[in-house]
Amino acid sequence: MKKILGLLSFILVVCIGGFIYLTSTDESVSDGExxxxxxxxxxxxxxxxxxxxxxxxxxxxxxxxxxxxxxxxxxxxxxxxxxxxxxxxxxxxxxxxxxxxxxxxxxxxxxxxxxxxxxxxxxxxxxxxxxxxxxxxxxxxxxxxxxxxxxxxxxxxxxxxTLKNNLLTIENNLTVIKEKVEKNGLNALVVLSNNGKLSAYGLKSRFSIIYDYLGFKNLESITASTHGSKINFEYILEKNPDYIFVVDRSAVVGGDVSANKVFDNDIVKATKAAKNKKIIFLDAEIWYTAAGGINTTQKMIDEISAALN
CATH class of the missing domain: 3.40.50.1980 (Nitrogenase molybdenum iron protein domain)
Incomplete structure (x- = not known):
């Protein structure tokens, strides 16, 4: 009987020890730290x-x-x-x-x-x-x-x-695009379309990655604000940017007028960007709703890269 109890005690100790070892080596398990x-x-x-x-x-x-x-x-x-x-x-x-x-x-x-x-x-x-x-x-x-x-x-x-490796990849990809943009001296205007109403975004804004890290020149100092600076189509023609990047808020939150319809007018068609087919409608779901992720940031970079081709 003593031998049996001793054997059972030994097995129990081994099992408990194994469990503690597995738990301690699983980095995803909270240890109370x-x-x-x-x-x-x-x-x-x-x-x-x-x-x-x-x-x-x-x-x-x-x-x-x-x-x-x-x-x-x-x-x-x-x-x-x-x-x-x-x-x-x-x-x-x-x-x-x-x-x-x-x-x-x-x-x-x-x-x-x-x-x-x-x-x-x-x-x-x-x-x-x-x-x-x-x-x-x-x-x-x-x-x-x-x-x-x-x-x-x-x-x-x-x-x-593991996200730090993803960040290094993103930073390298940004550098490649920025060098290409700056080499060609390209400028851009970033516009949020909200059910027919337009707002421009410049430096130090929610879309300033286009200027700060992708190398596009900002056409003028636009006051940084959550909702951008209100503009009209005459303003866009006056600035006449190389690229117009459009984020359609209505496509995300719902609205009666899509950005594609809003930008289909004679004033916009007279711009350099329109003539060169450089009005780029960005993925609003990513740019407006879910920026700041790893894959979403890479998709943002990919969209700008594709627009340069």
Whole structure:
């Protein structure tokens, strides 16, 4: 009997030891370690490799998806096509981008909530439910913002380190395009079309990657603002840019007038960009809704690269 009990005890010790070893070598499993994250909305203590993660920014969701970091919920209404894997029922709909469902979020007991500017009014309430980190995917310096987000994600998640290699690829691709653009001395105007109304974006704006990192000359100083500077077609003809990059907000949020229809007029046709077939309608789902991800940033670069051919 003593021999049998001794053998069983030995087996039990081996099994427990093996489990502890497997757990400790799985970097994706939280071990209770905490890290302090400084972010745009404050300072938050977060559990390393958090497991029950909610994300309120599609660019950040795409970045986590690229790194193989699982989440449990995100806003599903208006979700971009490239995040279609999150349509699965196992991912919980946590409300809208501008109005989180606080009761639903509380009920599913997250251990980390990642928000962006749209949810800032709810930051205090969300912080009472779980550690909440505020990131942004737009700003005066697009790539600097991207670098900062990758640093924060890498600090929270071990798998986030892989994103740094993706960033190097992006930076190299940007350099290649910038050299080509600057060699040809090209200028551009970035226009947001919103149900027939036009806004121009210049330096230090949400679309300034076109100027700062892709090398296009800015035609004049346009005041940086969230919604751009209001312009008309006469303004576009007066500036007469080499390229006109159009982001159709109506294609994303809904509207009665598409940008293609809006730009189909005699004034626009008289511009140099129109004559040279250099009015480029960008993928609004990426540029307006989900900038700041890894694959989305590369797709933005690819669109500009294709426009140069």
């Amino acid at each position: 905490k890290v302090v994250i400084n972010h745009i909305m404050g300072t938050t203590e977060v559990v390393k490799n958090s497991k029950r993660v909610i994300v309120f920014d599609y660019g950040i969701a795409e970045m986590l998806n690229t790194a193989g970091i699982e989440i449990i919920g995100l806003p599903k209404e208006g979700m971009p096509k490239f995040l279609s894997n999150y349509k699965d029922e196992k991912y919980i709909n946590v409300g809208g981008l501008k109005e989180p469902n606080l009761e639903k979020i509380y009920s599913i007991k997250p251990d980390l909530i990642i928000v962006s500017g749209r949810q800032e009014p709810f930051y205090e309430q969300l912080s009472k439910i779980a550690p909440t980190v505020g990131l942004t995917t737009t700003g005066e310096d697009y790539i600097k913002v991207l670098q900062n987000n990758i640093e924060i994600i890498s600090k929270i998640f071990t798998k986030g380190e």
